[in-house]
Amino acid sequence: MTRPNRFWAWLVFIVGAAYFIVPLVATFEFSLRMRRGVHSFDAYASVFADPRFHETFGYSVMIGVFTIILGIVVVVPAVYYVRLRLPWLKPFMEFVTLLPLIIPALVLVYGYIRLYNSSSLIPFTSSAIGTDILLTCAYVTLALPYMYRAVDTGMRTIDIRTLTQAAQLMDASTLTIIARAVFPNIIVAILSGAFLTFAIVIGEFTIASLLNRPAFGPYLVGIGTNRAYEPAALAIIAFIITWGAMGMIQLLARFAPRTAARTD
Amino acid sequence: MADDFLRIENVVKSFGTNTVVKGFDLSCGRGEFVSFLGPSGCGKTTVLRMVAGFERPTSGRIVVDGRDLTDLNPSQRQIGMVFQAYALFPNMNVAQNIAFGLTVQGRPRAEIDARVDEMLKLIGLTGLGKRFPFELSGGQQQRVALARALAPSPRMLLLDEPLSALDAKIRVSLREQIREIQRELGITTIFVTHDQEEALSISDRIVVMNAGHVEQMGQPFEIYNRPATKFVATFVGQLNTLNATVSDAGAKTVSIDGQSAAVPSLPASARSGEAIALTMRPEAVRLGAREGDIALNGKVVEVAFLGSVIRLKVDLGGNRIDLDTFNDRATPPPALGSPVTVGIAASDILVLG
């Protein structure tokens, strides 16, 4: 059972690795082809010189930051109180955080456009700012499952219930408990969720294009239809950003605080 | 030699530069129940796995019933094995688990069903054939694992710490059941454990191992009462140590806290005036000295009433020893702090290398 095993395992691994690495290599190589006959970083220079790159990237980063903040406000208190006082709400929370994974983003944005257009009660889409808010909320919804899971796991790992009870026994007020005992311990989990959210927002195309906002995703598609080499450069840039975000999450996982006993 | 059923000949196992088993020799007769006893990391499981076929000996041979198995795969050895973690197949019910060895051999349905019923009766779980492993308790699962190992009528049975994952009470009843079944079937068995009580109670012979080599091999009575080394004496059962000084090496007398005593023998290297450690079992120490005993005076510092046995800790000047005595309805145990005289028969002192 030993010898044949390792051969096939290596074969499968190498073929798999090839499938995943080759496109990255090809994309990088393609991005260097802008100047005829020679490999150069011209495509990258072109990208960085494009004012619309900076505009849309900046816009997406800004939306990303607001998404993260709103996400924290929506998720963290809810997870905390459900863990502590309202465990009967847990199935509801689990169901809600499953919905964005089941209902495609395309369907959701269709719903938003029809529900919140200029002739409805809450006319998000009738103004630019309103649409920006809608976009942010849409992204919070997209990132909800991941934010929820990150924060929930973080709170479970540090046994938030025991922590709170210990603080209460020392007569701490709720605010002190949250600020001093809870928050510092879950900051790592929150940051994990934040990086994942950021990765999702930066590259998102569907909702941004349908809501007609000047985000990075639609800019990418525009470049794709008009230019030849810049898209490859942008793909590499996007890949590096995604790697960066994921890498930060892995790094944070090493610094995550842990307590020995787990109540559930 | 003719009825040597299992022969493990000078087996050595090294992983790189680390020698885990240093020259292991064992001969077992057919139907014998041998335990490998030792602390974690002593090599007992490694030897077992070499007999099973999961590890290849670096040198040496393993011969079962005249056949050299050393180069065979585990699936070709026809040996049954029971694991610490039960390892029952979760997608199959009890009957299917037990039948597995026969199923892969392609036996006819009727034969398999009959054998499964036979096995269920043997382990006392008749009627539970349709249950799944996750519906059974730990003890029940391990019994099914035993039945599964025995169903294909293997040559030998190997058990790798089968009781370590179970509750204390179940451990005792299950080890007795295992022994009963083994006797009934007359199958040669190797039982690996780190629990000396387990090994002592059910084995025909015990192999005590430490750091890769065999410390002592023998029957439980031998191992307990005539331990060959300090390790065996301390690992198996409790041991008392009395610090004494050699008075006269030739006359074999020692001095214990000023009192003189004669011992049966001294290590060859003992010289007059040297310090020496005398060891004996707790049950060798008596309350109240008898004619011919070494008598020592001391104070009771701890009384543990264990039911049928009373365990006292007695402080004898510079020494502290355990003393076991049987419960007697008429006589309450001595009070804490009361002075006592203890007696030790010189012949009960163990001389260890």
Place this chain on the structure above:
Amino acid sequence: MSSKDMASTRTNKGGPERSGPSRLARLFQPEMLAVLPFIIFAVMFLMLPTIYLATTAFTDRQGNFTFDNIIGLGAPQIVSAYDVSIRISLTSAAIGAVLGLAITLAIIRGRLPEGLRSAVMTFSGVASNFAGVPLAFAFIATLGRLGLITIVLKTLFGFDIYRAGFNLFSFWGLTITYLYFQIPLMILIIAPAVDGLKKEWNEAAQMLGASRWQFWRYIGMPVLWPSVLGTLSLLFANSFGAIATAWALTGSNLNIVTVLLYNQIRGDALQNPGLGAALAIGMVLITSFANVIYLVVNARTERWRR
């Protein structure tokens, strides 16, 4: 404040409520304030839109109830779109499942160096998020007419894949592209199940005389296949709802449900919002069904893992 907190912590200790506030009163606890933003969000941005679309699907242009939109789903263009979507999703899910399983088995049970496993898992985490527009660009750079692989095959091996009939902007082109996030997703989800194949089962099976093939036939596959099926379902749903990659790669050339819906939203391509809503609801039903399969299978396998 402390004693009141202690009291409510005591009554809410999981399990059925024996003492404490009645069901209705629970809704008005002060603690609910913390959960309020979450609930508002869930309602406004998940439930209401979906319910609204569901009602729109049954509404005609005048606002009356009708089944016409549902019937309208039978139009050839729409049926064809569903057909292509389902076929791409099934294909990419099936291939993704098989290859993902093979890779997972290789890194976990194939006795490869330990570091490879964590490297693959990390990469899978990144790659499963690399979907969308950049992925399309990457594959254009790889298998497009001027892509690296296309050129290498043409110059080194004299084999022109485009002459042989391959086209990146087609069913198979999209499927191959989709595999880039389907395979990592499979690896991430199935790894715990493969981990669950205990080494002792292998050893026990060997001691009972089973060959490697017999182990897989009687124990390995039966234990794994529910998880594989469940994950396959998940991969199907994932592929079915994907739009960005398809849009960036094949644009409107490939008629799939998501592209159809996208065009409908952008410019009322179907000339009928009710029909668009029906299309969307049809999508949701399919993805929900696939996810339910996953959840049911998941719950069943949990039972075994004790």
